[in-house]
Amino acid sequence: MNYDIVFIPGDGVGPEVSEAAKRCVEATGVTINWHIAEAGADAMEKYKTPLPDSTLDLINKYKIALKGPVTTPVGEGFRSVNVKIRKELNLYACVRPCKLYKGVKSHYSAVDLIVIRENTEDLYAGIEFPVHSTETKSLIDYIHKLNGEQIRSDSGISIKPISEYGSSKIIDFAFKYAIKNKRKKITAVHKANIMKFSDGLFLETYRKIAKDYKDKIEFTDRIVDNMSMQLVQKPELYDVLVLPNLYGDIISDLCAGLVGGLGVTPGANIGDDIAVFEATHGSAPKYAGKNKVNPSAMILSSMLMLRYIGEDKAANNLENAVSEVIQEGKNVTYDLKLNRDDPSAVGTSQMADAIIRQITEDR
Ligand code: NAD
Numbered sequence: 001m002n003y004d005i006v007f008i009p010g011d012g013v014g015p016e017v018s019e020a021a022k023r024c025v026e027a028t029g030v031t032i033n034w035h036i037a038e039a040g041a042d043a044m045e046k047y048k049t050p051l052p053d054s055t056l057d058l059i060n061k062y063k064i065a066l067k068g069p070v071t072t073p074v075g076e077g078f079r080s081v082n083v084k085i086r087k088e089l090n091l092y093a094c095v096r097p098c099k100l101y102k103g104v105k106s107h108y109s110a111v112d113l114i115v116i117r118e119n120t121e122d123l124y125a126g127i128e129f130p131v132h133s134t135e136t137k138s139l140i141d142y143i144h145k146l147n148g149e150q151i152r153s154d155s156g157i158s159i160k161p162i163s164e165y166g167s168s169k170i171i172d173f174a175f176k177y178a179i180k181n182k183r184k185k186i187t188a189v190h191k192a193n194i195m196k197f198s199d200g201l202f203l204e205t206y207r208k209i210a211k212d213y214k215d216k217i218e219f220t221d222r223i224v225d226n227m228s229m230q231l232v233q234k235p236e237l238y239d240v241l242v243l244p245n246l247y248g249d250i251i252s253d254l255c256a257g258l259v260g261g262l263g264v265t266p267g268a269n270i271g272d273d274i275a276v277f278e279a280t281h282g283s284a285p286k287y288a289g290k291n292k293v294n295p296s297a298m299i300l301s302s303m304l305m306l307r308y309i310g311e312d313k314a315a316n317n318l319e320n321a322v323s324e325v326i327q328e329g330k331n332v333t334y335d336l337k338l339n340r341d342d343p344s345a346v347g348t349s350q351m352a353d354a355i356i357r358q359i360t361e362d363r
Pocket residue numbers: 068069070071072073080082262263278279280281282283284285286293294295297335
């Protein structure tokens with residue numbers, strides 16, 4: 001079967017790592033018609049926007065994209081390209097598997113977590129009121145009239161909306177994802193003891209939905225502060241985590257830290273019928289064009305893409321190849337060496353070459 005997939009190289013180290021991922025996917029033997037789309041610094045020069053409509057149109061048309069990281073221009077009035085893609089395409093689920101591959105430096109021996117984060121609501125909804133503005137003053141007066149609470153007059157305010165709809169979507173997605181991927185347990189993370197009407201609603205929705213899946217998978221929940229401690233002390237007790245946006249952002253970085261950091265953690269942003277696969281890390285501008293950074297996060301993101309389209313054999317082949325190259329520890333980038341200055345570290349494309357050799361050997 002031939003697949004149509006949008007390919008967004010990105011900027012900074014984006015083109016180097018996404019090209020490495022593209023080559024690895026091709027080595028698995030899956031046939032893909034890549035539709036190249038622009039985003040980031042180059043698009044900015046050409047279209048005066050870092051995210052041209054033509055790119056969104058292509059993703060809408062073909063439904064799947066492999067995307068390299070993109071720099072967010074500072075102070076030029078543009079919101080993040082990544083946030084815009086997620087919003088415009090309603091990619092409500094951010095999926096970040098954090099698995100410890102043998103050979104990666106870590107304080108742990110066995111970690112295999114999947115963090116599923118809600119992507120559209122919560123304190124990240126972007127509903128904010130600055131200190132001393134007329135709107136903020138009206139809001140403070142309104143809240144005082146409504147329930148007697150007096151917010152300090154010199155406050156800035158960020159609103160935390162969590163809906164039944166948004167919670168149902170992400171929680172149902174998480175259960176389905178966990179079952180499809182043969183996982184054993186799902187844990188909802190919240191602070192419902194304090195934020196009763198936002199996190200409380202998330203937890204209530206979770207418990208309702210969990211009833212539909214109770215014969216298929218074990219489920220539990222944890223308060224976010226306790227979860228943070230438990231993940232550091234005994235991450236092996238956890239499996240799939242589902243979280244509202246803010247906790248999801250923080251806990252997914254914590255989990256990336258447990259398994260060796262940004263160079264090895266893949267990701268996907270998924271909606272009802274569109275999915276964009278991308279590494280967790282950003283465009284690492286200081287390494288741009290240096291053939292230096294680890295391509296594994298991006299290559300493993302393309303492995304998630306192969307699973308998403310149902311090419312499990314190719315996905316397994318790709319994941320095993322990455323794992324074997326990392327475990328061997330020879331053809332790996334600086335960040336995977338015991339000493340970061342190790343002169344035997346190879347570049348981005350050489351590590352990809354080693355992974356491709358392994359893919360071909362195992363096929
Ligand atoms: P970053 O992830 O780009 O880099 C931070 C540091 O992490 C790097 O300097 C490097 O030391 C290390 N690192 C990152 N990726 C690595 C890899 N593959 N291998 C080895 N080391 C790696 O984070 P940042 O500097 O905060 O962000 C740079 C730009 O990227 C910003 O404009 C930010 O908005 C953007 N960004 C984009 C995405 C995305 O496109 N999805 C995600 C995060 C940040």
